[in-house]
Amino acid sequence: xANNSNKTALAAPAPSFWRDPDKRAIVYQALVLAFIVWxxxxxxxxxxxxxxxxxxxxxxGFLTSSAGFGIISTPFxxxxxDSSYFTVFLVGLVNTIIIAFVGCVLALVxxxxxxxxxxxxxxxxxxxxxxxxxxFRNIPLLLQILFWYSAVLKPLPGPRExxxxxxxxxxxxxxxxxxxxxPMGQEGFQYVWYAFFAAIxxxxxxxxxxxxxxxxxxxxxxxxxxxxxxxxxxxLITYFVMGRPLEFMPxxxxxFALRGGVTIIPEFVALxxxxxIYTAAFIAEIxxxxxxxxxxxxxxxxxxxxxxxxxxxxxxxxxxxxxxxVPPLTSQFLNLTKNSxxxxxxxxxxxxxxxxxxxxxxxxxxVEIMAMTLAVYLTLSLLTSAFMNWYNSSIxxxxx
Amino acid sequence: MHPVKxxxxxxxxAATAGLAQADETLDAVKSKGFVQCGVSQGLPGxxxxxxxxxxxxxxxxxxxxxAAAIFNDADAVKYTPLxxxxxxxxxxSGEIDVLARNTTWTMSRDADFGEFIGVNYYDGQGFMVPTNxxxxxxxxxxxxAVCTNTGTTTELNVADYFRxxxxxxxxxxxxxxxxxxxxxxxxxxxxxxxxxxxxAAQRTKLSKPDDHxxxxxxxxxxxxxxxxxxxxxxxxxxxxxxxxxxxxxxxAGINMENVSDMAxxxxxxxxxxxxxxxxxxxxxxxxxxxxxNVVAAVxxxxxxxxxxxxxxxxxxxxxxxxxxxxxxxxLYAAPQR
Numbered sequence: 148x149a150n151n152s153n154k155t156a157l158a159a160p161a162p163s164f165w166r167d168p169d170k171r172a173i174v175y176q177a178l179v180l181a182f183i184v185w186x187x188x189x190x191x192x193x194x195x196x197x198x199x200x201x202x203x204x205x206x207x208g209f210l211t212s213s214a215g216f217g218i219i220s221t222p223f224x225x226x227x228x229d230s231s232y233f234t235v236f237l238v239g240l241v242n243t244i245i246i247a248f249v250g251c252v253l254a255l256v257x258x259x260x261x262x263x264x265x266x267x268x269x270x271x272x273x274x275x276x277x278x279x280x281x282x283f284r285n286i287p288l289l290l291q292i293l294f295w296y297s298a299v300l301k302p303l304p305g306p307r308e309x310x311x312x313x314x315x316x317x318x319x320x321x322x323x324x325x326x327x328x329x330p331m332g333q334e335g336f337q338y339v340w341y342a343f344f345a346a347i348x349x350x351x352x353x354x355x356x357x358x359x360x361x362x363x364x365x366x367x368x369x370x371x372x373x374x375x376x377x378x379x380x381x382x383l384i385t386y387f388v389m390g391r392p393l394e395f396m397p398x399x400x401x402x403f404a405l406r407g408g409v410t411i412i413p414e415f416v417a418l419x420x421x422x423x424i425y426t427a428a429f430i431a432e433i434x435x436x437x438x439x440x441x442x443x444x445x446x447x448x449x450x451x452x453x454x455x456x457x458x459x460x461x462x463x464x465x466x467x468x469x470x471x472x473v474p475p476l477t478s479q480f481l482n483l484t485k486n487s488x489x490x491x492x493x494x495x496x497x498x499x500x501x502x503x504x505x506x507x508x509x510x511x512x513x514v515e516i517m518a519m520t521l522a523v524y525l526t527l528s529l530l531t532s533a534f535m536n537w538y539n540s541s542i543x544x545x546x547x
Numbered sequence: 548m549h550p551v552k553x554x555x556x557x558x559x560x561a562a563t564a565g566l567a568q569a570d571e572t573l574d575a576v577k578s579k580g581f582v583q584c585g586v587s588q589g590l591p592g593x594x595x596x597x598x599x600x601x602x603x604x605x606x607x608x609x610x611x612x613x614a615a616a617i618f619n620d621a622d623a624v625k626y627t628p629l630x631x632x633x634x635x636x637x638x639x640s641g642e643i644d645v646l647a648r649n650t651t652w653t654m655s656r657d658a659d660f661g662e663f664i665g666v667n668y669y670d671g672q673g674f675m676v677p678t679n680x681x682x683x684x685x686x687x688x689x690x691x692a693v694c695t696n697t698g699t700t701t702e703l704n705v706a707d708y709f710r711x712x713x714x715x716x717x718x719x720x721x722x723x724x725x726x727x728x729x730x731x732x733x734x735x736x737x738x739x740x741x742x743x744x745x746x747a748a749q750r751t752k753l754s755k756p757d758d759h760x761x762x763x764x765x766x767x768x769x770x771x772x773x774x775x776x777x778x779x780x781x782x783x784x785x786x787x788x789x790x791x792x793x794x795x796x797x798x799a800g801i802n803m804e805n806v807s808d809m810a811x812x813x814x815x816x817x818x819x820x821x822x823x824x825x826x827x828x829x830x831x832x833x834x835x836x837x838x839x840n841v842v843a844a845v846x847x848x849x850x851x852x853x854x855x856x857x858x859x860x861x862x863x864x865x866x867x868x869x870x871x872x873x874x875x876x877x878l879y880a881a882p883q884r
Contacts, residue, residue, distance in 0.1 A: 216702045217709075217718035228706045300733045322734050323692060323717075401690035403680075403737045406715065413735070414719075491697075494721045494730070500697065504722065508632050508698030511639075511659045 194514060209510045210236070216505060218496045220412050232506050239498035240523060246415065246497060247484040247527065250422045254483060255476075257423060258430025263460075265435045276431065284428035289489055291425055296417040296493045303413075310400040316408070317397045323404050325411040328395035335392040342385040343378065350374035414495035418487070426483045433475045437468035469542050477535035481528045488524075498523055572775070572782035573617070573832050576644055581623040584610035585643035588628045588723060591748040592856040592864075593649045593668075602626050606647035608851040609667055609773055609790065611844065613645065616789045616837040621844035630722055632698040635660040638776060645786055647773040649742070651700045661774040664786040667848075668772075668856075669868045669877050671765035672704050673743040675750065678760050680737060685764040692717040694727050694736035701741050704767040728752050742769045747862040784831040792838035794880035795820055796847035798871055803846040806839055820883050827883055838883070848878065 164170055198205055210233040217228055221238045222245065264276035283291070303322040310316055317328045332339075350373070357368035386393070398408030441464050449459040488499035503520040507513060576582055586594035586606055594604040611621040627643050638646045638661050650656070651670075652663040676682050685708070693709075695701050697720040709716045719736055721727045728749050731739040739746065743761065750756045773790070775783050796802070799817050801809050809817055818824035822835035829835055845851060852869065856862045870876025 215706055216720075217706050217716065219717055219719050228710060297729070297733065300730070300735055305734045401715075402687070403689075403691040404717070406690055491722050492726065494719050494726070496720075500720075500722070504632050505697045505702065505720070508635070509703070511635055513636050 198514065205512070205514065207515055209512050209515075212510075214506070214509070216509070218501055219494065220410075220415070220496055232502075232510065235506050236498070236502050236519065239496065239500070239502040242490075242496050242501075243484075243487055243498040243523070244527070246418060246422070246487045246490065246495070250419055250426070250483050250487065251480045251531075253419070253423045254426040254430055254479070257427035258479075259434055261427060261431035262434025263438070265431060266438060280428045280431050282428075283424050284432075286425075288421065288425050288486055289492060292418060292421040292489055292493060295420045295424075296414070299413045299417045299420070306400065306404050310405070312400055312402050314400040315397040316400060316405055317395060319398070319405060321405075322413065323410070324413050325416070326398050326405050326408050328397040329407065329409045331394045331396055333392040333394055335389040338389055339382045339385050339392070342381040346377040346381040350377050353377075412495070414490070414493050417493055418490050418495045422483055422486060425486075426479055429479050429482075430476060433472055433479065434468070437470075437472035438464055440471045441467045466542065467544075470539075470544060473535060473539045473542070477532055477539075480531050480535065484527050484531065485524060572644055572779045573785060576617060576782075580618070581625050582610060582614050582617065582645065583625050583627060583643045584613075585627045585629045585634055585637050585646040585648055586610070587648050588630060588725075590649060590724060590745060591751060592744065592860065592862045593748070594626075594628075594647070596626075596628075603855065605668060605851060605855045606649060606773070608845045608855065609647045609793075610645065612789045612793060612841045613786060615841045615844035616785065616792070616833055619834065619840045619844075630698070631696055632722060638774065641776070644782075645773055645775050649745070649771045650774060651742075651769045652772050652774075653700060656774075661776050662783050663772050663774045664783050665790040665880075666770040666772040666877075667790060668744060668770075670742040670744050670769040670771050672701055672740060672767040672769055673746055673765055674762040675731075675739045675746045675759050676737060676762060678758050682762065685762050685766070686712055686714070688716065688738060689714040690716070691737040692719060692735065693738045693740055694719050694721070694731045695740050696720065696724060696727055697722050699741070700767070700769065705740050708766045724749060725752070742771070744771075744856060744862070744864060747856075747864055751861045781832055785833060788831060788883070789837075789841060791880040791883065792820065792841050793845075793848040793851065794871070794878050795883055796838065796842045797849040798873065798880070801842055801847060802850055803842060806842045810839065816882075816884075825884075 161167075195205070211231050213229050214232050214235050215228055218226060218235070218238055220242065223241050224234060224238045226234055226238050261276045261279055264272045265280065267273050267276070300322050303320065306319070306321045306323055309319060309321055316326065319326045353368075353373060354370055357370050361367055396407060398405040400406075445463055445467065446459060449463045454463065487497055490497040491500040491504055494500070498520060503516055507516045510516070584607075586602065586604075589595050590604070592604055594602060594606040596602050607624075607626070610624045610626070614623040615621040617623070627637060629637050629643075629646075629648060634646055634648050634650065635656070637643050646661065647667075649668070649670075652666065657663055674685050674688070676688075682688065688709075693705055693716050695705060695718060702718065702720055705716070705718065719730060721730060724741075724745070727739065727741075730736060732753050739749070741749070743765065746761050750759060750761075753759060773786060775786055796806075799814075799820055801817065801820065806821070810821055810823055812818065812821075815824065819827060821839040822828050822837065826835055828837040834840070846854070849866075849871075852866065853859060856864045858865055866874075866876060868877045870878065872879040
């Protein structure tokens with residue numbers, strides 16, 4: 148009791164409201180919040196009033212009306228001219244995600260190769276990498292997209308120069324795209340998938356076992372080769388055991404073009420080439436910076452311990468460099484995703500082209516469509532960021 | 548540029564308060580001293596800049612005629628080149644005063660985007676194919692790849708036509724007309740489709756124009772005309788009567804050369820058209836001699852047609868349905884009385 152009263156006596160008298168920094172901060176924050184709310188309200192209110200005074204309809208009802216136009220490539224989403232504008236939205240979304248995902252993966256691989264080559268001790272390789280980086284990151288992307296489009300399109304022959312009408316074709320590259328026979332799984336093909344997934348699980352178990360054994364005995368196990376053999380071999384053996392349950396449906400040459408089969412359109416190839424080559428030049432510089440940020444002493448120490456050069460890079464340098472590489476790498480992935488909206492220049496049906504372009508023009512619902520499009524790019528970017536942040540924290544230096 | 552432009556226009560629409568109320572456009576135009584006219588990004592014969600940045604064409608002549616009617620100065624026009632995609636947003640957001648951009652008059656556009664004030668070219672959608680394809684009719688085009696523009700009625704018409712005839716097709720849709728032409732020229736498509744006037748215009752840009760043939764089918768009605776924002780009937784009248792004036796002048800035989808002599812004519816119809824009798828111009832907020840000014844500056848409709856798209860130009864388009872009603876065509880302007 149005595150202790151308690153002693154404490155109260157020692158405490159300073161409570162300061163007046165305005166002199167208490169905590170309370171003042173609350174007032175300031177409330178003011179800022181009120182200002183932002185007012186700003187949002189007036190923007191929304193202004194928009195609504197202006198739209199009403201100009202007789203512009205608002206709302207999302209247009210999403211259910213039928214679109215009435217054709218789209219060149221609609222992977223995974225069944226689409227006809229009778230489909231709704233919402234289906235158009237999905238088609239655009241899928242096309243955007245495909246180009247962004249494939250683009251990010253390939254740009255990462257190419258960027259790593261070029262970045263490491265840039266530091267190579269081989270003069271020729273080093274100069275080629277430098278030349279590549281300086282050339283491609285200094286040319287505007289839109290120009291590169293248009294260049295690759297004509298570079299892909301111009302030298303290729305037309306389908307009529309290659310095939311006779313009525314001919315069945317299993318594989319063809321022409322100016323309508325890369326066309327190959329469509330593989331159709333027959334009865335029993337599902338076992339090939341089962342074998343594939345089983346092989347992945349077994350490889351993972353082997354990896355765990357090999358790691359534990361190496362920790363205990365120091366003996367190494369050829370992890371990679373065994374896993375590769377399993378993942379490729381197991382489905383292949385199953386495939387032959389099941390009596391090759393896969394049929395290839397060839398494309399057929401009509402009077403003008405190939406019908407059927409799977410088509411990868413030249414617009415996709417051109418856009419992918421441009422995005423990958425452009426972004427990889429930036430990623431290469433990020434990788435180089437990351438590797439150079441690892442002190443040379445680390446390399447020397449690894450050499451002194453007798454670690455072989457390939458392991459030195461993979462096990463000592465790169466893991467430390469990753470901490471520097473990942474944050475700017477995230478920005479490059481985000482850039483690539485957003486840059487994919489330049490597809491509209493070469494008729495690749497991405498979200499910006501078919502939804503924020505054609506649909507906007509047919510319906511005139513500018514505010515709603517732009518809001519939806521912005522929301523999609525924002526969501527994709529935030530998802531990429533979230534994934535990369537998770538990855539970044541998982542490779543953080545563990546301090547002991 | 549286009550993504551940026553589209554977003555900028557949407558934001559402009561969202562952020563500008565209280566622009567262009569009813570019956571204000573004419574006053575606003577008079578006080579700023581010029582007409583802001585939305586045109587294409589380059590369509591020979593309709594609206595096309597030369598290497599000095601001077602615009603010419605049938606649509607451009609309409610913009611110049613409006614300037615002549617308002618200011619008696621056909622050069623008081625500023626042009627905003629617009630893609631098919633952003634043209635209506637530019638009009639509804641108030642960025643331009645009038646849209647003269649080879650735009651098809653349809654019911655939904657009339658309801659959604661603005662008021663069409665007439666037709667300055669009767670067109671129809673057609674197909675162009677390379678001659679060596681050996682196609683003589685559009686119904687043979689089963690399985691063909693078709694190049695076209697996004698954001699146009701063309702894109703919808705071609706879908707309708709191929710579906711109605713049970714034909715398969717692949718559509719390759721670009722944003723700019725130049726990109727469509729380049730892709731068609733490179734062999735990306737078998738067919739190029741747009742309005743037939745557009746085919747004639749774009750054909751001049753191909754590497755070998757003579758190796759291509761326009762098929763006989765006309766798959767749609769495409770009445771092309773200028774439009775203005777909804778809700779300002781005075782401004783719509785200015786546009787409508789500028790266009791009617793050019794057509795009526797041709798019908799009455801008034802042209803650039805004789806317009807000053809005609810002022811002394813005793814024909815009551817000509818006197819009303821030229822404003823030497825009555826106060827028709829003043830009724831819509833213009834000078835009574837507005838029509839005389841229009842004809843003196845840009846000529847009558849026939850002169851404008853011959854200068855921009857007629858048989859003597861690279862487009863080589865006969866008058867056809869665009870002749871006066873008295874000569875077997877469809878041009879029939881309401882009388883100025």
